[in-house]
Amino acid sequence: MKVEILEQDCVYDGFFALNRFVVRHECFDGSWSASLVRERIDRARAAAVLLYDPLCDSVVLVEQFRIGAVADPPCTWMVECPAGMIEPGEQPEQVAHRECLEEVGRTPRNLDRIGEYYVSPGGSSEKITLYYGEIDSTALDGTLCGIAHEGEDIRVRVIPWGTMEKQLNDGQISNATTLIAIQWLAIRRLQEKVPRNG
Known part of the structure; x- marks a missing residue:
């Protein structure tokens, strides 16, 4: 299944980074989702x-x-x-x-x-x-x-x-x-x- 990242912005960059994404992804029925806003805390492994x-x-x-x-x-x-x-x-x-x-x-x-x-x-x-x-x-x-x-x-x-x-x-x-x-x-x-x- 596929994902498209339409936008990506760094909201905060300190000990952790907070990134905001606008994405859409392929759905299980074969259609595509609407554009979704998601935030992700990025950390090292x-x-x-x-x-x-x-x-x-x-x-x-x-x-x-x-x-x-x-x-x-x-x-x-x-x-x-x-x-x-x-x-x-x-x-x-x-x-x-x-x-x-x-x-x-x-x-x-x-x-x-x-x-x-x-x-x-x-x-x-x-x-x-x-x-x-x-x-x-x-x-x-x-x-x-x-x-x-x-x-x-x-x-x-x-x-x-x-x-x-x-x-x-x-x-x-x-x-x-x-x-x-x-x-x-x-x-x-x-x-x-x-x-x-x-």
Whole structure:
């Protein structure tokens, strides 16, 4: 199916860019839509990592302030997978290693690609490559990390799988990347495809 971009204007260009489009697209019945005005937040691609310690049967996440959740106080300090933007010339796997070192203080081993997905394609171009990596979580819980000059204030959280599974089943995970990652791990555990102690 085809899309025609009739107009494109940059409305704002800061940390993100906001672009306004006038488009029309081919419809499922073979006709063409009317001209539609759509706005899109343009972001660089990102990489995120689900960190798992198979010896302790625990997940390692990071907790940090998120402006997008400020209107929802219980979620303003979000617990999530380490993640970061992919800079020009970088590969997603490089970013996965870099962000784990910056946000957790350690790099993962046995890094495997889980998948790639659009975060909110109704209005954003952001796409995340998600990885699984194993890590030694010894003495990590409560560690403070992050790049100070980037305004990062990050606390490492080591969460036993039983607690994480309960949060998943109770609908307590409010970050989409983390929800996808934990669901992936739950499925892999059922299939016995993830090494674990005990």
